[in-house]
Amino acid sequence: MLQINIIRQDVARVKERLAVKHFSNPGLVDKIIALDDERKKLQTDSETLQFKVNSSSKAIGQLIAKGQKDEAENAKKAVAGYKLQISDLNEKLAETEKLLMDELVKLPNLPSDKVPAGKTPEDNVVVREGGAKPQLPENSVPHWDLIKRYDIIDFETGAKITGSGFPLYKGQGAKLQRTLIQYFLDYNTAAGYTEYLPPFMVNEASAYGTGQLPDKEGQMYYMPADNFYMIPTSEVPVTNIYRDEIIKEENLPLKMTAYSPCFRREAGSFGKDVRGLNRVHQFEKVEIVQLTHPDKSYDALEEMVAHVEKLLGTLNLPYRILKLCGGDMGFTSALTYDFEVYSAAQERWLEVSSVSNFEAYQANRAKIRFKDQNGKNQLLHTLNGSSLALPRIVACLLENNQQENHIVLPEVLHKYFGAKIIA
Template structure:
């Protein structure tokens, strides 16, 4: 959430940056300033009336002591009138503050000056590519056929148990999942990230703190009886570890990693582009999160990008890194890099990670602060990235490494999987 002072002091700049993100309701900026003006006037009226009450209340005793009963009675009447006025102003002030808060949360984060112009994914900028695209055998097939051939993932039984988009991993498929999760966590912890295993449900305050509410409410599974949400990513519970906390500056950056299943309704998703593992309602992911000093958050972002790139290199997968344009960014992000892996059998790029700097946007909502060297509380910056999301990684590992009668696995997984191939 943006701070009102930022909006007031940089109004033209805020509008210009929101236009880069193709935010439709730029007039909301002016509405927020008007509401803040009203709030300030009401606060001044409240303070003035309260001061009058205090002054009159103090004079009553003095007037009575002097025997000036008539003047004391007038002072009492003035106190009563001002108290009624205070009650009315207080109600108006409370309602105005609620309206102001409601409008503030409708504003997306300001995109960084580094964000390229553009409206659609086609306008994203390719930063660099790595790895080599494989040459597949002539009888190569996409992963949804490979999983049946090797009997490792069962979509039909998953649909029977739950519904469409809930795969059932079995045998070597389940072991491959477990191997990847363990490898990703080990890779992250060796880089200094502390591992967490968070709750897979969060309350409304946590979902609000990281910006899932109100922006992504329709994408999350909700349990109304308990007012809990199934997490769309472990970013939500992990970032909220520090909600309403003040961190010692010397402890920054805080580096965390977590495995979790992720639950997304993905309403409206259908067609050939979402076949197999390309888009599912439940999937596994390992996440990295940093809480950083504002002066160093973009250094942290580049470090996280290099970290994920190194992980993909160890998996020997062809990849590319995209800097997202303004129109393709998330509601909460200030700058995002997407990682895509080339799916050789499908002949298309599949997103497997997003690494983002949210600057102070989430921290302001979640009240994540640090005490600076002058003893003043400052908002921290938050960052997160997938390291990695499993479904499309698995899809590309299967497709890109398929041989005539087996699927070869990259060397880093041999010890985790207990074999060098699936056959």
């Protein structure tokens, strides 16, 4: 959530940055300013009347001491009137504050000055590429055929058990999932990230804190009996570990990693772009999260990008890094880098990670602060990234490494998988 003082400091710049994200309702900024003006006036009027109550109450005692009973009674009636007015003002103040908050959460985060202009994915900027695209055998096929050939993932039985978009991993497929999760966690903890295993459901306050509510409620699975949400990513519970807390500045940055299944209702439509593992309702992912000092968050972002890039390099997958344009960014992000790996059998790039700096947007919603050297509480910055999401990584590992009668696994996975190939 944007801070109201940041909006008031430079309204024109706020509108200009929102335009970079192609925000469709710039008039909302003016509405927010008007509500904040009303809030300030109501607060000032209430405080003025409270001052009169305090002054009059003091005077009543003095009048009684002097024997001026009539004057004291008149003063008491005035105080009673002031208190009624204060009650009405405070009621209006509470209503106005709620209206203000309801409107504030509708504003997306402001994009960083580093965000390129553009509206669609075609306008994203390729930062760099790495790895070599493989030369596949003539009889190569996409992963949705490979998983049947080697009997490692069963979409039909998954659909019978639950529904479309819920794959059933089996045998070497299940083992590959476990292998990748363990490798990713080991890689992250070796880089200084503390491992967590969070709850896979969160309450409304947690979903609000990281910006899933009220923006993405239609994309999450919801359990009304308990008012819980299935997590779309472990970013949500992990970031909320420090919700409503004040962290010592010397303890920053906090670096956290977590595995979790992820649940997303918006699995997409039919067609090759969403076929097989390209888009599913449930998948596994390892996440990295950092809570940092505001002055160091963009250094942390570049560090996280380099971390994910090196991880992809160890898997020998061809990749590219994109800096997202304003129109293709997420609601809560100030700057996002996407990682895509090349699917040789499908002849297309597949997104496998997003690494984002949210600046103070999530911290303001979740009230995550640190105490600076002057003893003042300040909002810190939050960042997160996929390290990595498994479905498309698995798809590309299978497709890019397929041979005549087997699939070769990257060397770094051999000790985890206990074999060099899937056959």
